[in-house]
Amino acid sequence: MNRRTFHLVLSGAFAGSVLRAASGKHYDATWDSIRTHTVPDWYSDAKLGIFIHWGLYSVPAWAPPSGELGKVDQNKWFYQNPYAEWYLNSLRLKDSPTYKHHIETYGAKFDYYDFATIFNKDTQQWKPSEWAKLFHGTGARYVVLTSKHHDGFRLWPSQVPNPKRPSDSITAKRDLVGELTAAVRAEGLKMGLYYSGGLDWTFEPKPIASEQDMRSTAPQTEEYTRYADAHWRELTERYQPAVMWNDITYPKLGKLTEIFSKYYNRVPDGVIDDRFGVDFSDFTTPEYSHYDKITPKKWESCRGLGFSFGYNRVEGPKEVIASDKLIALLIDIVSKNGNLLLNIGPKPDGSISDIQLDRLHALGRWLRVNGEGIFGSRPWVRDSAKSAEGIDIRFTKKGDSLYAFLLSQPDQVVTIPSLQAKSGTTVSLLGTPAAVQWSQNQGNLVISVRRPSGEYAWTLRITPAPESA
Numbered sequence: 001m002n003r004r005t006f007h008l009v010l011s012g013a014f015a016g017s018v019l020r021a022a023s024g025k026h027y028d029a030t031w032d033s034i035r036t037h038t039v040p041d042w043y044s045d046a047k048l049g050i051f052i053h054w055g056l057y058s059v060p061a062w063a064p065p066s067g068e069l070g071k072v073d074q075n076k077w078f079y080q081n082p083y084a085e086w087y088l089n090s091l092r093l094k095d096s097p098t099y100k101h102h103i104e105t106y107g108a109k110f111d112y113y114d115f116a117t118i119f120n121k122d123t124q125q126w127k128p129s130e131w132a133k134l135f136h137g138t139g140a141r142y143v144v145l146t147s148k149h150h151d152g153f154r155l156w157p158s159q160v161p162n163p164k165r166p167s168d169s170i171t172a173k174r175d176l177v178g179e180l181t182a183a184v185r186a187e188g189l190k191m192g193l194y195y196s197g198g199l200d201w202t203f204e205p206k207p208i209a210s211e212q213d214m215r216s217t218a219p220q221t222e223e224y225t226r227y228a229d230a231h232w233r234e235l236t237e238r239y240q241p242a243v244m245w246n247d248i249t250y251p252k253l254g255k256l257t258e259i260f261s262k263y264y265n266r267v268p269d270g271v272i273d274d275r276f277g278v279d280f281s282d283f284t285t286p287e288y289s290h291y292d293k294i295t296p297k298k299w300e301s302c303r304g305l306g307f308s309f310g311y312n313r314v315e316g317p318k319e320v321i322a323s324d325k326l327i328a329l330l331i332d333i334v335s336k337n338g339n340l341l342l343n344i345g346p347k348p349d350g351s352i353s354d355i356q357l358d359r360l361h362a363l364g365r366w367l368r369v370n371g372e373g374i375f376g377s378r379p380w381v382r383d384s385a386k387s388a389e390g391i392d393i394r395f396t397k398k399g400d401s402l403y404a405f406l407l408s409q410p411d412q413v414v415t416i417p418s419l420q421a422k423s424g425t426t427v428s429l430l431g432t433p434a435a436v437q438w439s440q441n442q443g444n445l446v447i448s449v450r451r452p453s454g455e456y457a458w459t460l461r462i463t464p465a466p467e468s469a
């Protein structure tokens with residue numbers, strides 16, 4: 001060993017021990033050790049993340065807008081799949097609306113992977129710092145980017161060769177993962193990575209037409225297992241993602257105890273989702289759905305702004321969630337211990353459609369006034385109530401205050417049932433300077449609000465937090 005290597009080895013060992021000392025913990029490659037990981041505060045505090053689906057499917061950017069997941073007949077889902085990021089699968093289902101669209105628009109000979117040339121050319125124009133500033137402005141505290149979706153296209157210069165296709169046909173020219181990671185961190189946000197471990201259509205080209213196909217087409221070969229394992233290791237080493245967001249499941253032979261322990265040793269305050277198909281996760285991931293009561297295990301609901309994750313050029317106001325509904329959704333999720341991972345689907349050149357931008361700006365405006373009761377909060381003993389006047393209310397708690405979010409505009413008074421204020425209580429409406437008047441009417445708290453200005457939802461801060469009767 002020469003002096004330089006000796007020095008490197010030493011400093012590596014030193015850095016490792018500093019890391020361990022900082023987190024006070026070392027993880028072994030056993031489930032017992034991995035299970036000792038606890039959800040870090042940053043993730044419980046964050047409440048809002050931005051999910052990004054970006055890849056070859058962003059070029060055609062097309063899917064039939066058949067409805068939201070959960071509201072479309074399961075038997076028809078795959079033929080009329082509203083998820084534009086499933087374009088390749090929908091195209092492989094002959095006579096599906098996507099198949100017809102593709103033939104009409106690009107012709108029968110145009111192969112899906114030929115979109116790579118357009119994608120790689122268009123992404124040259126992308127400015128990662130503009131995205132990072134935009135996300136920061138929405139109030140989001142973290143970002144999760146699709147590093148590889150089901151089509152197998154990789155958004156980073158992976159050194160892992162794909163045994164089925166030439167690497168350059170399935171690899172982005174720019175290091176989109178690395179550049180976004182740097183830009184997002186420069187804005188003070190955390191950066192996480194999505195990876196489709198369960199499905200990879202470069203290994204298994206058979207189209208999926210049913211739930212059953214979804215299970216049977218998840219590649220389980222040693223070859224694919226090695227490939228996926230190497231990817232997660234590579235992503236961990238290169239980018240130290242704050243979130244390991246795996247999708248669908250993972251090959252059964254995968255070396256997950258080794259991958260997870262390495263990850264936690266490298267990123268002690270990282271979090272792992274529940275889609276590896278094993279009995280361990282930091283959080284659960286309901287999709288286009290969420291829990292209807294306070295759920296102690298940390299959870300994160302994800303959805304697209306419309307019916308799709310990847311950009312779908314046919315989506316408009318009929319499909320895209322309205323701003324008031326979006327803000328009510330965020331509040332509702334937070335009151336029940338969840339985060340909202342809200343997805344945007346950018347175009348290949350990095351631009352974002354006006355309707356998606358409009359929703360992000362609405363979120364940002366509302367959170368600048370009301371974020372105090374959202375970020376860093378925890379569920380209170382009750383998640384919700386209805387005022388005597390019929391207004392839907394959600395609660396959170398932070399420090400010594402209770403926050404009551406009114407989901408529609410109050411008029412004169414709001415009577416919150418079963419709420420006993422302590423003497424000396426101060427009630428304020430966020431965004432207005434003066435304290436508001438309150439009184440107690442037999443176990444109910446009566447607050448005078450006088451038609452406040454503001455939009456989407458109104459937040460009352462009640463300090464100290466009262467007892468729930």
Ligand code: GLC
Pocket residue numbers: 053083085086247248287302309
């Ligand atoms: C699903 C879909 C997918 C989307 C994801 C987001 O599993 O297959 O297209 O990326 O969930 O939650």
